[in-house]
Amino acid sequence: MNFAVIGCGVIAETHAKALKRLEKEGLKLYACCDIVPEKADAYARRHNVGKVYYDDESVLADPEVEVVCVCVPSGTHKDVSEAAARAGKHIVCEKPLEITPERAIAVAKTVRECGVKMQSIHQRRMMPTAIATRKAIQEGRLGRICLAEAQLKYYRDQAYYDSAGWRGTWDQDGGGALMNQGVHGVDLVLWMLGGEIDTIYGKAETLARKIDVEDTAAAVIQMKDKSLCVIEGATTAYPGFSTTFAFYGEKGTIIFNDEGVVEWKFMDEADAPPCPEAGAAVGGSKSNVDITIDGHVALIKDLADAIREDREPVLPPEDAVLAVKVICAIYESTRTGMPVRF
Numbered sequence: 001m002n003f004a005v006i007g008c009g010v011i012a013e014t015h016a017k018a019l020k021r022l023e024k025e026g027l028k029l030y031a032c033c034d035i036v037p038e039k040a041d042a043y044a045r046r047h048n049v050g051k052v053y054y055d056d057e058s059v060l061a062d063p064e065v066e067v068v069c070v071c072v073p074s075g076t077h078k079d080v081s082e083a084a085a086r087a088g089k090h091i092v093c094e095k096p097l098e099i100t101p102e103r104a105i106a107v108a109k110t111v112r113e114c115g116v117k118m119q120s121i122h123q124r125r126m127m128p129t130a131i132a133t134r135k136a137i138q139e140g141r142l143g144r145i146c147l148a149e150a151q152l153k154y155y156r157d158q159a160y161y162d163s164a165g166w167r168g169t170w171d172q173d174g175g176g177a178l179m180n181q182g183v184h185g186v187d188l189v190l191w192m193l194g195g196e197i198d199t200i201y202g203k204a205e206t207l208a209r210k211i212d213v214e215d216t217a218a219a220v221i222q223m224k225d226k227s228l229c230v231i232e233g234a235t236t237a238y239p240g241f242s243t244t245f246a247f248y249g250e251k252g253t254i255i256f257n258d259e260g261v262v263e264w265k266f267m268d269e270a271d272a273p274p275c276p277e278a279g280a281a282v283g284g285s286k287s288n289v290d291i292t293i294d295g296h297v298a299l300i301k302d303l304a305d306a307i308r309e310d311r312e313p314v315l316p317p318e319d320a321v322l323a324v325k326v327i328c329a330i331y332e333s334t335r336t337g338m339p340v341r342f
């Protein structure tokens with residue numbers, strides 16, 4: 001199955017390494033494309049890619065390309081993904097799916113209309129601890145969850161924001177600590193809770209970096225059953241901390257981070273589900289180049305299997321819309337000073 005990476009920047013390295021690991025599954029990094037020719041050429045040399053393109057139309061016109069990895073700035077995911085879908089290519093799309101709910105929903109709609117498959121990248125969903133926690137929650141092992149937390153404390157210095165013109169801008173990054181880094185955790189905590197959102201109270205501030213978007217944010221989400229979910233997001237927390245998720249229930253509590261389980265407590269210890277193995281750490285909180293590849297490997301392999309078996313991938317685009325909606329509601333609440341009814 002021939003893959004083309006579009007956008008040969010930082011995260012494209014993770015895609016190349018993931019595809020390398022999946023070679024034995026019959027997946028091949030066949031082509032790459034960047035509108036900056038030197039970046040495409042250097043990437044091709046580094047990863048031994050046979051075909052190099054400098055514009056999206058050409059790579060999408062190549063009939064040998066079956067799947068594209070969309071690794072371009074977030075605010076261009078829609079344009080590139082829709083063009084790929086119309087060219088009949090299956091898609092791996094980096095997070096966030098897009099930077100506004102309208103654009104994200106439009107991508108999902110086009111993907112469906114064109115009959116191609118899309119896997120959205122939220123690699124924490126493939127962590128063994130996350131999968132086991134969600135199962136425990138769904139089986140009711142924690143009882144009623146009254147309080148949940150997502151602590152998303154990253155560190156990105158000014159040099160990070162200055163390293164590419166789109167970073168920290170509203171029109172291309174769509175936000176900062178939440179829309180870029182924190183979107184992983186917002187996605188994960190809501191995937192865990194599964195319930196319906198009632199109201200969002202948010203504050204997103206630019207406190208320490210010279211950027212347009214927020215570097216520090218906090219929000220309270222009230223679910224329809226009145227339970228509360230607290231989200232903290234920052235790129236100002238030196239030196240950057242493992243993202244941490246907590247689910248406090250009347251019959252048990254689970255806390256886990258990017259390395260594994262921190263608390264696995266059940267009132268009825270004899271009937272407790274088995275505590276999952278840690279799996280590989282996820283990385284990414286201290287810098288944007290220390291992201292481990294296991295989650296990407298799992299999501300790309302699942303898409304390839306979904307194409308071969310003609311089934312849904314585990315993270316279709318519709319599932320990636322909610323985090324974008326919630327983050328934009330936190331921005332709206334900040335602007336108006338009012339809660340947002342969801």
Ligand SMILES: NC(=O)c1ccc[n+]([C@@H]2O[C@H](COP(=O)([O-])OP(=O)(O)OC[C@H]3O[C@@H](n4cnc5c(N)ncnc54)[C@H](O)[C@@H]3O)[C@@H](O)[C@H]2O)c1
Pocket residue numbers: 006007008009010011012033034035036039055056071072073074075076080094095096121123164180284288291
């Ligand atoms: N899953 C993760 O943990 C993770 C981590 C980092 C970045 N990302 C996401 O990946 C995306 C890219 O981020 P990055 O840090 O790699 O950015 P980057 O700036 O390092 O790379 C983007 C590349 O895309 C190229 N480009 C721009 N428009 C293009 C187009 N139309 N066609 C071809 N090439 C084009 C640029 O020249 C650049 O080389 C973002 O959406 C980001 O949110 C995800």
